[in-house]
Amino acid sequence: xxxxxxxxxxxxxxxxxxxxxxxxxxxxxxxxxxxxxxxxxxxxxxxxxxxxxxxxxxxxxxxxxxxxxxxxxxxxxxxxxxxxxxxxxxxxxxxxxxxxxxxxxxxxxxxxxxxxxxxxxxxxxxxxxxxxxxxxxxxxxxxxxxxxxxxxxxxxxxxxxxxxxxxxxxxxxxxxxxxxxxxxxxxxxxxxxxxxxxxxxxxxxxxxxxxxxxxxxxxxxxxxxxxxxxxxxxxxxxxxxxxxxxxxxxxxxxxxxxxxxxxxxxxxxxxxxxxxxxxxxxxxxxxxxxxxxxxxxxxxxxxxxxxxxxxxxxxxxxxxxxxxxxxx
Numbered sequence: 001x002x003x004x005x006x007x008x009x010x011x012x013x014x015x016x017x018x019x020x021x022x023x024x025x026x027x028x029x030x031x032x033x034x035x036x037x038x039x040x041x042x043x044x045x046x047x048x049x050x051x052x053x054x055x056x057x058x059x060x061x062x063x064x065x066x067x068x069x070x071x072x073x074x075x076x077x078x079x080x081x082x083x084x085x086x087x088x089x090x091x092x093x094x095x096x097x098x099x100x101x102x103x104x105x106x107x108x109x110x111x112x113x114x115x116x117x118x119x120x121x122x123x124x125x126x127x128x129x130x131x132x133x134x135x136x137x138x139x140x141x142x143x144x145x146x147x148x149x150x151x152x153x154x155x156x157x158x159x160x161x162x163x164x165x166x167x168x169x170x171x172x173x174x175x176x177x178x179x180x181x182x183x184x185x186x187x188x189x190x191x192x193x194x195x196x197x198x199x200x201x202x203x204x205x206x207x208x209x210x211x212x213x214x215x216x217x218x219x220x221x222x223x224x225x226x227x228x229x230x231x232x233x234x235x236x237x238x239x240x241x242x243x244x245x246x247x248x249x250x251x252x253x254x255x256x257x258x259x260x261x262x263x264x265x266x267x268x269x270x271x272x273x274x275x276x277x278x279x280x281x282x283x284x285x286x287x288x289x290x291x292x293x294x295x296x297x298x299x300x301x302x303x304x305x306x307x308x309x310x311x312x313x314x315x316x317x318x319x320x321x322x323x324x325x326x327x328x
Contacts, residue, residue, distance in 0.1 A: 039081035039101050042132040043073065050134035051076070051106075053127070057113070060141045061120045061204065069113035071095055071136065075129055077104050085111050087125040092118040093138075095125065120203060122184025139179045139186050143204035146327050149229045149276060149301040150208045152188050152200060158306060158325040164318035169194060180211065185223060187211050206230040215252045215282065215294075218242045224254060227278060227301060231258045241285060248287055255281045265300055267309060267321050272302035 045051055057069035073085055080103060086096040093115030101107050111127070123138045146153045157172040169192055176189040178199060187199035199211040201223075208227040213220075224239035235258045241251035260277035278301070282294045295314040302308045308322040 037081050039077055039083040040079035040130060041075050041077040041083075041107075043075055043127065043129050043134045044132055045076060053134065053136040055136060055138065058141050059117060059138050061117050061143065064116045065093055065113035067112070071111050071113070071127070073109045073111055073127060073129075073134075075101075075107050075109055077101055077107050080104060083109070083129065085109055085127060085129045087111075087127045089115065090125070091121075091123040092116050093123075095127065120186075122179070122186075137184070139184065141177060142186055142188050142201035144188070145204075147304050148202070148206075149227060149303055150200070150202060150306050151304065151327050152190075152202070153328045156306075156325075156327045159323045160320050161323050162318070162320050164312075164316070168323065169320075171198070180223070183223065185211075214239065214242055214254055215244065215246075215284075218244055218252055226256060226280070226299070227276065228258070229276060229301075233258050233261055244284065246284070249284045250287050251285045253283055253285070255283060257281075259298060265302070265308065268323060272300075272305060272308055274303050275308070276301045 043050060051074035053074070054072040056071065057066070059065075059069065075083070075085070077083075080101050082098065082100050084096075084098045087094050093113060095111045095113050097109065097111040101109075117123070117138075117140065120140045120142070122140070124135055125138060126133055126135050142152070144152055144154070146156065152173050154173055154175045157170060159168055159170045161168055171190050171192045174189050174191050176191075177186050178189060179186050185201060187201045190198040190200060192198070200209065201211075202208045206229040207225055208229070209223055209225050211221055211223050214222060214224070220242050222240055222242050225237065228235065228237070236255060238255045239253045241253045244250060244252045257279040258276065259279045260275075262274040263277060264271060264273040265275045266272070278299045279296065280299055281296045284292045284294055286292065295312065297310050297312045297314075299307065300309045304327065305322075305325060306327075310320045312318045312320075
């Protein structure tokens with residue numbers, strides 16, 4: 001009787017062990033055991049197209065990426081298990097994440113950013129999973145500061161008196177940015193109380209740019225440098241030539257010259273110093289090969305204040321002078 005009971009107990013124990021191993025085996029297969037525990041799938045859909053990648057966070061040169069910098073990647077999982085999603089490290093930063101996925105089908109994976117961007121140019125990232133690859137582009141905010149010759153901190157504003165029209169124009173740096181897809185450059189938007197908008201950027205190395213039309217007749221905007229705060233007096237530079245629609249004019253460009261440095265200017269009993277004075281010439285290139293200066297002006301920029309005045313020296317003479325300002 002004891003022998004029979006022991007045999008029964010042994011059979012029951014063996015059955016439990018068998019079923020335990022059977023269940024464990026089935027569970028492991030569900031977790032990707034047939035692939036060594038590795039998840040299988042693709043970044044592409046059934047038609048071979050890359051699925052949507054959503055970029056989160058702001059990206060600025062020389063700023064270490066934080067938890068707010070990540071991308072959401074959609075992956076078509078065909079076998080669950082451990083996954084690794086990563087990008088290249090071009091321009092000093094990258095995205096990488098690894099964990100377990102337990103379900104098949106389209107899964108959204110949060111991939112965290114690391115590193116510190118080096119250059120302020122748009123950067124194409126190649127993301128990989130298994131043997132599939134897709135790309136997305138990271139665009140950078142222009143440097144934001146209030147201590148150089150063109151502050152662009154959010155909400156900073158400037159009010160100018162236009163002597164030609166006898167009006168006041170207020171310009172405000174707003175929390176909005178625009179990307180030029182052809183160049184990958186990002187511009188901060190300045191808005192006026194007259195519904196005009198202006199696109200500016202700076203590189204943090206003393207170069208200041210605007211994206212605008214150089215003349216009413218041009219059919220292409222241009223990214224041009226309007227100030228070099230490190231340049232010495234008499235330093236000159238020109239923009240690229242842009243095609244013109246005016247009769248007899250083949251192209252138009254602007255020339256800039258540092259006319260004065262470290263000067264002191266007083267407007268409305270307010271003393272500004274140091275100030276950089278820049279001569280600006282709009283030039284037509286004619287079809288006969290000659291050039292003609294259409295108009296000239298002098299623009300003034302004060303450190304930690306920005307653009308404080310423009311004197312238009314061609315007929316009729318006028319000015320655009322700062323009345324009050326608030327820098328944040």
